Amino acid sequence: MPKNVISPKWFTAKHNHEECIASALAVAEKICQKKSLRFTPTRRLVFNLLWKQHTPVGAYELLEMAKAEGYRAAPITIYRALDFLIENGLAHRLASTNSYIGCSCGGGKHHGVFLICRNCGRVLELNGTELIKKFKHSALEVGFKIKSSAIEIEGLCPICSK
């Protein structure tokens, strides 16, 4: 399995979250540069809001947070920025909670496996591309075509299970 760009150490102990934000930002800037995409102020704002914590954020909550930061543009521009991040693998939608989270796998085309703590809500993403490939293969053997492919697993994180 490819390694996370953001070290998963944060999941097990107290950590300096500024370092997570800095690594995530470096990845986003690199991807935008490589694909000649513009990392506009709105995209950057949404990105930063998603990275405030390791817990997912709902669409409405995102708007409220943007407002609190003094952002006055229409909600649609926030949602478009969110779509942009998702399309480029820089953020993911969690279907089980209908919320969004910044990607810690280095962006680009990949499938996430999300470990969701039911107590504190923190989410650790693992790169599940290899795993999903196997699933797709098994599913195809019985004639089933997998279309959406994020795996969300609920449980207790190391800190909450102590």
Ligand SMILES: [Zn+2]
């Ligand atoms: Zn962190």
Ligand SMILES: [Zn+2]
């Ligand atoms: Zn990801």
Ligand SMILES: [Zn+2]
């Ligand atoms: Zn927890």
